[in-house]
Every structure is written in structure tokens, then in C-alpha cells.
Amino acid sequence: MDERDNDTCQFCYDRVIFRCTPCKITLCKDCVAVHIKMNSGDSHKIVLFEDIREETTRQLLTRGIVTSGFDSLNDVSYKENGMLYVCSEKYKTIKLLNLSGRNITSFDASKNPLCVTSTSNGVLYTEFGIRAVMFYSKGRIQHLFSTGDWQPQGIITSQTGNILLTLRRKSQAKLVTYRPHGYINSEIQFHNKEQLFSDPWYIVESPRGNICVSDQGRNAVICVSSNGELIFQYSRKGSSFYPRGVCADATSHFVVADPWNNKLHYISACGELICYLQYDAMDSPMSISTVTDKPNCFLICEVSGLIYDIEM
Template identity: 25%
Template sequence: MYRGVLQKSVTVSGVSECYHISRVTSDRVWISDYKGNLILTNTKGEELDHVTDIGSVWGGHTVNGECDLIYIDSEYNINKLSTENKEKTTIIQYNTSPWEPQCVYSSPSTGDLLVGMCRDDTETGKVVRYNSTGENIQTIQHHNITGQELYSWPIYITENRNGDVIVSDSWRDAVVVTDRDGNYRFSYTGPPSGSGLTPQGICTDALSHILVCDENTHSVQMLDSEGHYLTEIQTRQHGRDRPYGLSYDEDTHLLWVGSDDNNTVNLYRVVDTDSLTALPVEDFKCRKHPSCPLSQFCIPCEVTLCQMCIRTSHKKHDVRDVEKLFREIHTEWTPLS
């Protein structure tokens, strides 16, 4: 059984709520609120940078493989803000069509941009895939068998490790999933209890679980990659109503959860309480050295490492074996009910 364990809370300066979170590094994220503030913050909650012309208050920004911010501006253009020189470039120019971008996601595997769009006059939505230069290369809109519209109002979007495109659709009250080619796979509308779903922020973790904020039950719900409900984190018991923003850090394996309740973000670790003595290290591969498992944990940097990383950039740091550290910490965690 999976449980969420609260590790830390961070109060963020410069925003009034936490509607969307985009990870840059393990200690830096972009966070936006309902008022259109978009700020770069660290794990102390300090404002490091800000953007003033953001358009979508939902999943309207993402970070690419070079740590550049990509966001939808107030004119519905999609811009890139370079981390290196702060230069802003328009990647996709809005052409005054009835389709308005609502959410954007940069694929770590391909570098493509997935953009969720909607049009008010017909209450329909679609997902458009662009390459890194802004060329339209795919449109996902209709069920591949029935021909029916897949989306109404896609407000958050992400991609799973198997290439699935995962969308929070606010008007359909569903999480809608298609494969990489745009073929419909499934929709998730809530746990077996039938409590319904009001989906907001969405992300996936290192084991291809799907995590979605549910405004209705004040929880973050975890599904497997096939859409089966596994567990939920009740954020209300930690003083957070209506969870919205969600981001998973693949280096620290922490889940960042924000809400429209206030400007404090909770960081959770989701653990499998049925597996207390072993951690599947082979499932976690290093980004810099893909053939190497993340077998060590750097104490001062708070990141998981492979042996190659230790020899190159963490040579004199205090590192611990991940499996041993996992077992030690596990005995100190109190699972949430």
C-alpha cells in the first residue's frame, strides 16, 4: 500500500496561491497563482525571478531540458525565457484562431511541446504537439474509434514515461489519457467510492504512476499507468484545501503540492508500505549516465546519484547507499491514514 508522508512545508513569497508548479532543479521551481504572478523560488520560499505577462492561470508554464521557462503569455503566444541570458523568444505565435492555449508541457524524452487548447463557442478541446521550433506535428482531438471529441477544457497536461499524453479536463471532470500516437486509452473520473473528480494539477513519477489533484476530495490521487486507483494523500489534514499545483522531482523523489488555499507548498514522499526492506534501485536511472542506476544518495546536495556522478562531481561529498538509507528512514516515517 502506498502512503504519502509530509517532509517539508515551504511558504512562497510573491504568490497568493500555488496553482501550478514547474520544476527547474531540485531546489528551484516556477510557481504561478490565480492573479497572474509567476515567480521562480527556492526551497526557502524566496523570490528569485518573476514574469509579468503570463496568460493561463492553470498549467500555463513548463520547463524544458535546458531549464528554460516556457509559458503562455497574456496574448496566448507561447514564449521561451532563456535561463542563461534571460532572453525571451516567441516559439508559437497566436494566430487569433478560436482555439486558445490553456496548458503546455515540454516532453523530456522528445523535446516536443504538448499544448492543451479549447474554444468557448463549441466547448471543445484538443491537444497539439509542436516540435522544438514550433512546428505543428500532431493534433489529438477525436476518439480514434468512435470519432467523439476527447476533450472539453484541458487545463493541465503531462506525459508519462511510456509516451502517454495525460490531460486534466475540468469540464469533463476527468483525466483523459491517450497513447503517443493519439489513440484513446482511458478516462479516470474518480476512485471506486464514486465521490467524483474535479481534476487540477497532474504529473507522473519515476514508476509511471499518475498523480492528480482533486479539488472535490481535497486530495492528491495516485493511479497506476493503466488508470487504476491506488491511494490518495489527504492534503486537508495538513491545512491545505483544494490542491491545485503538482510537480514530481525525479532526483529527490519528492512530490510538490500547492493549493488555491494559500501560498504554502507541501513536499511529500510517497512510499510503498508493503515493501519496507528493499528499494527497486534498478528502476531509477541517472539522467546524465542513463546506463547507471541511482544507487547512492548525496547528503549535502539531497540528490540521488550513480557511481559515475560520485566519481566526477560529488567525489568529496558524504554519500550513502540508497537501499540502506531507505530502510533506516522508513522506520522513522509515520504513514498517513
């Protein structure tokens, strides 16, 4: 995707604020007068770029469709070599499928799984009512470590090999980085002495190392640095927004699934809406996973049970 056309002024490459619609030029606040002066003989209409951008939808290419055999899918995680883990909120079973839909292996969790994340030799997962991180590898289920009286929800592995969890306990919530055997490395819970999260679920770490979380309690996507600094909070003021799955592309922009509005929000690394994304027959996208060995490709699981192999 052409990042410059979407995010930066076409004169100075500063952040876009305005657009001249007749000239099809994106502008920062300082370059509006420059543009008009340079093209004084033309007619101009300067509008807020956000107003134009929100109406823009880009079509994505569907490379394939996988039938999971589940309904009410809630998470998908790409493994490698065309394989993926998938789970549903209605079933105990976690499946390893290939991109043709063939069941490579499956196993039953103790209770209904919430989120899954692939590792080099298995899969980590969280379960409803189980205050622990679970690990499955080579036919064996292991209780990896306890999370005390906190319910783990979203889970991923970081670029450094640590485990990132969103945790909830009554009215409290936090994002915690654990070392592989359960030692806490860092906790992110507050911003300006107030609770940063309400009901955080899905997590992604961008190539820049920033962590983006979809918060169903706040109806927002919250992005923080690895040391806990708030980078942005993205929400849709004046309209409904129900963020679920989130992933990052190679440029550290984010794709957020909004199943109840049947939308994919494409958000810049600084929290600005770039556009909406669409693919053929899209129906309630729920979770998104980067296809790590194919640049600009993603897996998107829908509530219905279908998993779309998508190229940006």
C-alpha cells in the same frame, strides 16, 4: 510503494478485482475459487477490491514548505537544483524560487499566466487571452510561436524535447505536440469520431510515454498514447471530481490534484484508483510537479499560496 500489493492478484499477478477481507488477500476473478479451495477451513468474505481501495488513504512525508508570496496559485514547475517556477491566476508575475522560498528572479507576463513548464535554460508559459507560447530566458521574453485561433492552456515539454499543449477554441479542444519552433508534430482531438476533450488543462507524460490530461469540462482525467489511442478515462461516478494538476511517478502511475474535494487521487497506469494520498495540513492542492533530481518527490502548490515538498 509496493505496486504488486495494490494492483495485482497475489496468486497470478493479474489485475485485481476482489479482496478477501478476513485473509487480506487481493484476487483476480479466476483466483477467487482457488483461494477458497486452498483455505477451505477458513471463513471468507469476498468483496470488490474497488470498494475497499476507495476508502484507503496513504500518508505522505512533508519535506518542507515554501511560501510563494502569491494566493490563488495555479501552477508550479520544478526546474533543477532546488528551484521552481510558480504562477498565480491573479497576478502577472512569474517567480523563480528556491525551496527556502527565496525569490531568485521574477518577471511580468503580458497578461495573467495560465501554466508554466521549466526548460534547461528558462521557462515556457501560456497566458490568458494570448494565442501563443511564450518563453522567458536570461531577462528576455520571447513570443516563441503562435497557436492560431486556439487558446493554449496546459503546457509541458516531452521526453523528446517537443512541446505538448492543450488547446481550446469555443466548443472544440485538442492535445497538440509541437516541435520546439512551432511546427505541429501531431494532434489528438477525436476518439471514435467524437470529441475526446472538453476543457483540457494540465498535462503530464509518463515514463512509458503516455500522456495524461486533466479535463475540467468532463470532470475526468484522460490518458492517451503518443499516437492518440485512448488508454483510459478516469472519473468518479456517483461523486464529485474536479481534477486539476497531474503528475506521474517512476512506475507510470499518476497523482491527480482535486482541490475542491481536498484530495490527491493515486491512479494506476491503466486508470484504476489505487488510493488517496494525504499530507499534513493539506488544503486545496492545485498543481503538482515532479522533483526530477529526487526520486519519488513532488511539489504540490495549494490555492492558498503554499508549496509543499512531498515524498511518496
